Amino acid sequence: AGSASASSIRQVKLDRESELRIEVGSDSPLRLRLLSGNAEIFGTELPPEIWLTLPPRLKIAVFTWYGATLEMDGATETDYTADETPMIGYVNVHAILEARRSRARASSSDDPGSTQGPRVIVVGPTDSGKSTLSRMLLSWAAKQGWKPTFVDLDIGQGSITIPGCIAATPIELPIDPVEGIPLEMPLVYFYGHTTPSNNVDLYKVLVKELAQVLERQFTGNAESRAAGMVINTMGWIEGVGYELLLHAIDTLNANVVLVLGQEKLWSMLKDVLKNKPNVDVVKLQKSGGVVSRNAKFRQKARSYRIREYFYGPANDLSPHSNIANFSDLFIYRIGGGPQAPRSALPIGAEPAADPTRLVPVNINRDLLHLVLAVSFAKEPEEIISSNVAGFVYITDIDIQRKKITYLAPSAGELPGKYLIVGTLTWIET
Numbered sequence: 256a257g258s259a260s261a262s263s264i265r266q267v268k269l270d271r272e273s274e275l276r277i278e279v280g281s282d283s284p285l286r287l288r289l290l291s292g293n294a295e296i297f298g299t300e301l302p303p304e305i306w307l308t309l310p311p312r313l314k315i316a317v318f319t320w321y322g323a324t325l326e327m328d329g330a331t332e333t334d335y336t337a338d339e340t341p342m343i344g345y346v347n348v349h350a351i352l353e354a355r356r357s358r359a360r361a362s363s364s365d366d367p368g369s370t371q372g373p374r375v376i377v378v379g380p381t382d383s384g385k386s387t388l389s390r391m392l393l394s395w396a397a398k399q400g401w402k403p404t405f406v407d408l409d410i411g412q413g414s415i416t417i418p419g420c421i422a423a424t425p426i427e428l429p430i431d432p433v434e435g436i437p438l439e440m441p442l443v444y445f446y447g448h449t450t451p452s453n454n455v456d457l458y459k460v461l462v463k464e465l466a467q468v469l470e471r472q473f474t475g476n477a478e479s480r481a482a483g484m485v486i487n488t489m490g491w492i493e494g495v496g497y498e499l500l501l502h503a504i505d506t507l508n509a510n511v512v513l514v515l516g517q518e519k520l521w522s523m524l525k526d527v528l529k530n531k532p533n534v535d536v537v538k539l540q541k542s543g544g545v546v547s548r549n550a551k552f553r554q555k556a557r558s559y560r561i562r563e564y565f566y567g568p569a570n571d572l573s574p575h576s577n578i579a580n581f582s583d584l585f586i587y588r589i590g591g592g593p594q595a596p597r598s599a600l601p602i603g604a605e606p607a608a609d610p611t612r613l614v615p616v617n618i619n620r621d622l623l624h625l626v627l628a629v630s631f632a633k634e635p636e637e638i639i640s641s642n643v644a645g646f647v648y649i650t651d652i653d654i655q656r657k658k659i660t661y662l663a664p665s666a667g668e669l670p671g672k673y674l675i676v677g678t679l680t681w682i683e684t
């Protein structure tokens with residue numbers, strides 16, 4: 256057996272400024288290590304000689320600035336080396352951001368604008384590498400000692416917490432290529448759906464709430480203010496998607512807009528933002544390594560993400576199944592609700608449902624398999640403006656005994672008594 260496993264180990268030599276692109280197979284993990292030279296995965300350096308275990312389905316690139324030798328152990332879906340990458344362009348952006356951070360830190364002016372570091376927003380179509388570029392910029396900044404704030408507005412495939420949320424967290428260390436972002440205490444708002452069209456107004460309201468909280472935090476923290484933000488966005492860039500991008504740029508006061516992989520979007524944004532002289536709109540090349548993911552893959556990725564929340568990235572957490580009485584939980588839905596029947600409205604009028612109205616939800620079997628958020632709100636009126644503590648998953652509803660069974664990260668009382676439900680479902684596999 257010893258020789259069999261030894262023979263599955265392969266060496267790969269990378270020339271300077273090239274990368275090894277890997278798609279780990281769907282059945283088994285891949286082991287990888289750096290034998291000599293220097294290399295990084297999306298901005299985070301590989302430690303020398305230590306084997307990393309890359310989980311199934313991970314898609315990554317190991318990039319080297321000056322050359323490296325790697326070893327791989329196990330099968331991959333694909334792996335190949337590429338010497339054409341947009342990395343020089345990306346690291347040049349990083350250098351400009353670094354200069355702005357240092358300038359912000361050194362500024363002694365009373366003008367709040369001059370002590371504010373860069374607020375970078377990364378935009379582009381789906382599968383243009385937005386999350387990956389955000390990650391690199393954050394990891395490179397963290398490596399130089401900054402604690403930039405990562406803001407993730409992507410409710411479809413977020414990197415901070417489960418889908419259906421917008422969230423923010425400071426990044427204090429380069430992001431681990433396997434473990435991702437440590438979930439210490441992210442600031443999370445629950446939107447509850449995986450596409451913004453379900454409730455565009457609610458999405459905007461939540462972005463605004465998040466922006467206000469961050470603004471307050473920056474006021475009291477010169478260091479994180481100077482480090483600035485990196486904002487990742489959704490790949491939805493047409494119609495309402497475009498409107499939401501403009502809304503995010505405006506609400507979060509972004510001053511650097513990085514446009515990946517689409518000339519048209521770049522030119523549109525450049526045009527609408529031309530009367531804001533302090534906003535730079537920069538076009539960047541998309542990496543040929545970015546892997547396209549179809550709807551089915553995305554759905555699966557969402558499901559893994561929820562699983563990961565409850566069971567941990569390495570299946571190392573044990574969630575707890577809890578039983579509560581119907582009367583113990585107060586569940587709300589945001590938006591919609593009972594509408595006036597069309598027949599009761601004047602001719603030609605559309606029934607208008609208030610998109611941010613709070614609607615109490617009766618507990619019934621419709622809640623089965625839904626993922627709900629636990630709000631920090633103390634009163635129902637505070638639900639929309641409150642961030643959430645975590646999530647529960649409804650596994651059983653017993654109508655007769657009026658009992659509800661849910662999975663939570665731990666046993667014991669929930670951190671809040673108000674729960675929010677949307678359309679986010681999960682089938683445990």
Ligand code: ATP
Pocket residue numbers: 274276277313314315316379380381382383384385386387388409411412488489490542543544545546547
């Ligand atoms: P979306 O907004 O559509 O969800 P995105 O634009 O944020 O996607 P990413 O998530 O950054 O795109 O990239 C898509 C996938 O491609 C990810 O799995 C990422 O790890 C992988 N990827 C990105 N760059 C490379 C590369 N150079 N080599 C190999 N894989 C890569």
